[in-house]
Amino acid sequence: MESVTQKMDKEYRNTEDVQTDHILSKRLSKIIQTRIETDQEALDALKQLSTFYTENSLQARRNLRSQIEKRSLDINQQFLASFSEVKESFDIVYKDVAEMNDSIKDMTKRLHNSKIQTKQLLNISSQLQQERDHNISEQKILDALIGRFQLSPEDISVFQGSKKEFLMTNDIFAVLDKVQGIHDECKILMQYGLQTLALDIMEQMTLYQESALEKLYRWTQDHCRNVENSDLTDLITQAMARLQDRPVLFRYVIDEYNVCRRSKVTEDFINALTRGGPSGNPAPIEMRAHDSQIYVTDMLVWLNKAIVMEKHNLQLLMKHCDKVDVDNMVREALTVICEGLCQPLKMRVEKILNVPSQAPVLYSIVNLLRYYRKCISKVVNEGLVRETLANLQSLCENNFFGTLQQQVANKLVKVEAPPRDLSPTLAVTNLLAVLRDMLSTANMSEGREEDMAKITTCIMDPLLRAVNEQAARLPPTDMAVYMLNCIYEIYTCLELFEFMEERLERLAAQSDAQIDTLTSEQVSSLVANLNVGPIYTILQERNHGPLSELPGMEPSNLRSFLEKMCHLTTHPDALLLQQTNLLSSSKHKRVVQKRAFEVLLAIYRQVHVAVHDPSNGYDSPQLIFDKAPEELEKALL
Amino acid sequence: MSAGPYNYSYIFKYIIIGDMGVGKSCLLHQFTEKKFMADCPHTIGVEFGTRIIEVSGQKIKLQIWDTAGQERFRAVTRSYYRGAAGALMVYDITRRSTYNHLSSWLTDTRNLTNPSTVIFLIGNKCDLEGQRDVTYEEASKFAEENGLMFVEASAKTGDNVEEAFLETAKKIYQSIQDGRLDLNAAESGVQHKPSQPGRNNLSSDQQASKDNCAC
Ligand SMILES: Nc1nc2c(ncn2[C@@H]2O[C@H](COP(=O)(O)OP(=O)(O)OP(=O)(O)O)[C@@H](O)[C@H]2O)c(=O)[nH]1
Numbered sequence: 001m002e003s004v005t006q007k008m009d010k011e012y013r014n015t016e017d018v019q020t021d022h023i024l025s026k027r028l029s030k031i032i033q034t035r036i037e038t039d040q041e042a043l044d045a046l047k048q049l050s051t052f053y054t055e056n057s058l059q060a061r062r063n064l065r066s067q068i069e070k071r072s073l074d075i076n077q078q079f080l081a082s083f084s085e086v087k088e089s090f091d092i093v094y095k096d097v098a099e100m101n102d103s104i105k106d107m108t109k110r111l112h113n114s115k116i117q118t119k120q121l122l123n124i125s126s127q128l129q130q131e132r133d134h135n136i137s138e139q140k141i142l143d144a145l146i147g148r149f150q151l152s153p154e155d156i157s158v159f160q161g162s163k164k165e166f167l168m169t170n171d172i173f174a175v176l177d178k179v180q181g182i183h184d185e186c187k188i189l190m191q192y193g194l195q196t197l198a199l200d201i202m203e204q205m206t207l208y209q210e211s212a213l214e215k216l217y218r219w220t221q222d223h224c225r226n227v228e229n230s231d232l233t234d235l236i237t238q239a240m241a242r243l244q245d246r247p248v249l250f251r252y253v254i255d256e257y258n259v260c261r262r263s264k265v266t267e268d269f270i271n272a273l274t275r276g277g278p279s280g281n282p283a284p285i286e287m288r289a290h291d292s293q294i295y296v297t298d299m300l301v302w303l304n305k306a307i308v309m310e311k312h313n314l315q316l317l318m319k320h321c322d323k324v325d326v327d328n329m330v331r332e333a334l335t336v337i338c339e340g341l342c343q344p345l346k347m348r349v350e351k352i353l354n355v356p357s358q359a360p361v362l363y364s365i366v367n368l369l370r371y372y373r374k375c376i377s378k379v380v381n382e383g384l385v386r387e388t389l390a391n392l393q394s395l396c397e398n399n400f401f402g403t404l405q406q407q408v409a410n411k412l413v414k415v416e417a418p419p420r421d422l423s424p425t426l427a428v429t430n431l432l433a434v435l436r437d438m439l440s441t442a443n444m445s446e447g448r449e450e451d452m453a454k455i456t457t458c459i460m461d462p463l464l465r466a467v468n469e470q471a472a473r474l475p476p477t478d479m480a481v482y483m484l485n486c487i488y489e490i491y492t493c494l495e496l497f498e499f500m501e502e503r504l505e506r507l508a509a510q511s512d513a514q515i516d517t518l519t520s521e522q523v524s525s526l527v528a529n530l531n532v533g534p535i536y537t538i539l540q541e542r543n544h545g546p547l548s549e550l551p552g553m554e555p556s557n558l559r560s561f562l563e564k565m566c567h568l569t570t571h572p573d574a575l576l577l578q579q580t581n582l583l584s585s586s587k588h589k590r591v592v593q594k595r596a597f598e599v600l601l602a603i604y605r606q607v608h609v610a611v612h613d614p615s616n617g618y619d620s621p622q623l624i625f626d627k628a629p630e631e632l633e634k635a636l637l
Numbered sequence: 638m639s640a641g642p643y644n645y646s647y648i649f650k651y652i653i654i655g656d657m658g659v660g661k662s663c664l665l666h667q668f669t670e671k672k673f674m675a676d677c678p679h680t681i682g683v684e685f686g687t688r689i690i691e692v693s694g695q696k697i698k699l700q701i702w703d704t705a706g707q708e709r710f711r712a713v714t715r716s717y718y719r720g721a722a723g724a725l726m727v728y729d730i731t732r733r734s735t736y737n738h739l740s741s742w743l744t745d746t747r748n749l750t751n752p753s754t755v756i757f758l759i760g761n762k763c764d765l766e767g768q769r770d771v772t773y774e775e776a777s778k779f780a781e782e783n784g785l786m787f788v789e790a791s792a793k794t795g796d797n798v799e800e801a802f803l804e805t806a807k808k809i810y811q812s813i814q815d816g817r818l819d820l821n822a823a824e825s826g827v828q829h830k831p832s833q834p835g836r837n838n839l840s841s842d843q844q845a846s847k848d849n850c851a852c
């Protein structure tokens with residue numbers, strides 16, 4: 001409204017101002033141009049004006065200004081009053097705000113303070129937190145360290161056991177491994193510079209180890225003898241493997257084992273001998289003591305078996321031992337364990353030998369001893385066992401050869417005269433039967449060559465001496481035949497066996513000598529029978545002149561020589577010595593006969609030549625000797 | 638001692654003869670075993686020993702018959718003379734009687750063996766010088782007179798034992814070389830191993846006749 005008046009006022013002044021005519025015109029035109037109906041302000045102002053300017057009178061017009069001014073004043077005053085109220089309100093608000101400001105300031109200050117305090121707390125707490133974290137990790141490390149480098153109480157109880165009893169379980173081996181592992185790992189600690197700790201732990205572990213091994217040792221020593229008990233085998237063998245690291249303890253266990261087993265196996269042997277198995281089955285070995293072969297066999301079989309078992313158990317005991325020479329240990333241990341067996345065996349075998357037995361029985365005992373000695377020596381070949389078996393064997397061998405010698409001597413005590421048929425005497429054939437039997441057995445035994453040689457010597461030497469003694473009392477022909485018959489018998493016996501070459505050679509040579517002797521006797525007898533002695537003697541003489549003129553060389557005489565020779569071709573045995581016919585060997589007989597005939601033929605050949613020699617003056621030689629020597633030879637030989 | 642049976646080219650047969658107790662068995666034992674048997678029992682009948690020796694590069698097997706000196710075995714021992722190539726005639730230098738009997742031993746030997754048999758006289762026990770009863774000269778003269786080889790030996794110490802056996806073998810071998818010894822004759826006491834399968838046949842009539850004659 002004010003602006004409208006101002007504007008009107010302005011326009012009024014403008015109209016008055018002449019100088020500024022055209023400005024005025026401009027303004028006027030502007031006003032004219034102004035479209036009041038579109039000017040909201042003007043419209044409002046006019047609307048307002050219409051409220052109080054009701055009558056369009058001069059007065060009214062004159063008063064309008066003042067009226068408007070008055071109205072304006074009123075309004076302003078009204079305005080002022082209203083503003084005063086507002087101002088008052090504002091003042092109150094201001095005051096409040098100021099108060100608030102103060103409060104806030106105070107609060108801010110307090111906040112600030114508390115902020116500072118909180119920060120400190122935070123610092124502390126974060127510090128604590130850090131410490132806590134550190135501690136936790138240290139704790140973890142320590143736990144890990146303890147877990148890794150210390151034994152758990154359970155571990156410790158495994159080998160310490162309760163006060164009263166130590167219970168052996170497989171766990172102890174795990175603990176031992178652990179202890180060893182810890183001990184080994186201490187080296188790592190050392191590398192990280194934790195010398196003291198490492199050394200302490202190591203010392204501690206060593207103590208544990210000692211303590212555990214000590215327990216293990218005591219337990220093993222108590223239980224080792226039962227190693228074959230399947231419940232214990234595993235524990236014992238493992239324990240032995242552990243104890244290897246403590247040679248002294250290991251040795252003690254083995255010693256203990258040996259002592260236990262020695263008395264056990266000895267006791268078992270005595271029981272097997274005297275009591276037999278449970279409820280007498282098998283029967284006690286001694287029950288058959290009357291049959292020394294069976295008795296010795298049973299004992300040796302038992303021993304062999306037991307010794308093999310002992311070896312087996314020892315090997316079982318040391319099954320897991322890889323740091324000791326197990327084979328050697330087993331051997332040594334067996335030597336000790338078996339010692340106790342020697343005396344009972346020795347006593348019994350000696351007792352058997354004290355009773356006179358037949359040589360073949362003794363020989364079979366010798367062979368049993370040899371065989372089992374060999375078997376056993378593969379298992380134990382030292383100490384008392386070896387010595388005992390060797391002694392028993394040689395004792396038995398000596399006994400056997402002594403007995404055999406005695407037996408042979410007994411059979412030959414008196415020199416029997418050979419029978420009329422000049423066959424070997426009963427003593428000779430008997431001894432040869434013994435020899436054959438003994439050699440057949442010896443042939444199948446250990447060391448047969450030596451045995452056979454010894455047995456042969458043992459029998460043959462006295463036998464040949466006896467045959468010589470017998471033969472020496474006979475006339476030469478009988479002697480030769482008897483010798484030949486005996487030698488033949490002996491030869492055929494020895495021929496069956498090996499290693500007899502030298503003996504056979506000797507017998508053959510001896511036989512040759514006797515055949516020579518017999519041949520010589522046989523020839524003499526033939527020559528006498530055929531009455532060719534004088535003929536031959538004459539032939540040998542030099543300067544005998546014509547033979548036909550000599551007595552004894554008559555054609556008839558020579559003719560009868562030939563006839564006798566011819567008779568021989570058809571009856572070759574006719575003129576054989578009675579003794580030659582007694583030869584057991586037909587070969588010997590043939591040889592003697594053939595050689596004797598050869599001599600006759602040689603003489604015939606000489607006479608034949610002489611008869612056909614014209615200087616000897618035979619008229620018709622072919623009438624005397626109508627057979628050529630070759631013809632006769634063919635027929636005779 | 639024993640060698641393979643065909644490791645030699647000849648077999649020579651020897652006999653050892655002489656009174657009982659002169660040491661025949663000991664000499665044989667010394668020769669085959671190189672050992673002295675202090676108490677040797679009397680020989681009953683005959684004993685036998687072999688050894689392979691070498692003569693002029695030839696291996697020779699000696700088959701030696703050790704005879705009993707006891708009179709009662711004379712018949713038995715005579716069988717072994719026949720085939721001998723060598724005869725060792727032994728006496729005991731400490732016992733004159735054993736020397737005195739030599740001529741009878743020699744006669745036996747000459748009668749029963751063939752002329753080529755080498756006879757070697759051994760005066761045994763020469764280790765017992767203090768008890769000597771027969772001088773070396775005397776025995777040596779006897780040997781010479783009878784065409785025997787001679788040596789004094791000791792079966793105890795082994796002195797000259799080897800020599801006596803070897804010298805005999807050499808002499809026999811020489812006879813073979815000279816052709817004086819007929820290898821084919823059964824009584825030669827020699828077998829030629831490779832060619833001759835056995836000796837059980839008389840291949841020399843001459844020899845056989847002589848043999849017959851000797852009886
Ligand atoms: N000092 C000594 N003693 C000997 C010697 N040779 C043999 N003897 C001993 O003489 C004894 C007889 O020896 P033998 O060899 O048995 O005599 P042998 O000639 O075989 O006797 P027979 O068999 O009976 O003919 C034995 O006791 C021998 O110890 C020797 O060279 N020196």
Ligand SMILES: [Mg+2]
Nearest residue numbers: 661662679680
């Ligand atoms: Mg003798």
